[in-house]
Amino acid sequence: MAGLTAVVGATMAVGLTPAANAATPAAVGTGTGSVTVSILEPVAVNGTVNTTVTCTTGHVYQASVTSVPIEGDVLSFTVRAPGYHGPGTYPAVVTGQLTEADGTVITLPAGPVPTTVTTGGGSFTVAGQTPGGTAIDGSVAWTCSP
Numbered sequence: 001m002a003g004l005t006a007v008v009g010a011t012m013a014v015g016l017t018p019a020a021n022a023a024t025p026a027a028v029g030t031g032t033g034s035v036t037v038s039i040l041e042p043v044a045v046n047g048t049v050n051t052t053v054t055c056t057t058g059h060v061y062q063a064s065v066t067s068v069p070i071e072g073d074v075l076s077f078t079v080r081a082p083g084y085h086g087p088g089t090y091p092a093v094v095t096g097q098l099t100e101a102d103g104t105v106i107t108l109p110a111g112p113v114p115t116t117v118t119t120g121g122g123s124f125t126v127a128g129q130t131p132g133g134t135a136i137d138g139s140v141a142w143t144c145s146p
Helices: none
Strands: 002-004 026-029 033-041 045-051 054-057 060-070 073-082 088-099 105-108 112-118 121-129 135-143
Touching (some): 033 060, 060 121, 073 112
Parallel strands (some): 002 135
Antiparallel strands (some): 002 121, 033 045, 033 135, 054 060, 060 073, 073 088, 088 105, 112 121, 121 135
16 A cells, blocks of 8 residues: 555545543534545545544544545544554554445455644545455545534
């Protein structure tokens, strides 16, 4: 996964929430946010979509998006960064799925992905291969809903 800047049409979920860090997170908000995707492989998908982006903070930062349509594809993802203590770069667990217009499903890797968290959103880049061996390269950025 050599450069996934934003993938719209993929479902990504990050889920590292050790019980020791499972403090009740404060909701950052839901409502209108946005997702910007720039995928080069395995298919070209680029664009920005206004959608609900749910973000929470606490000992774990989490951002999630469900079924965002972009250029005929659908993206879903969750990003979880344990040890959150404010804006910065964290090794987040990111999982996601990109469902192409023809029904082909591409599962994005889970593992630690360097993720930048800002005051109102964040971003990550993925480059390499999916668990199924499909080359992937792109990035995803989001703005949390108010």
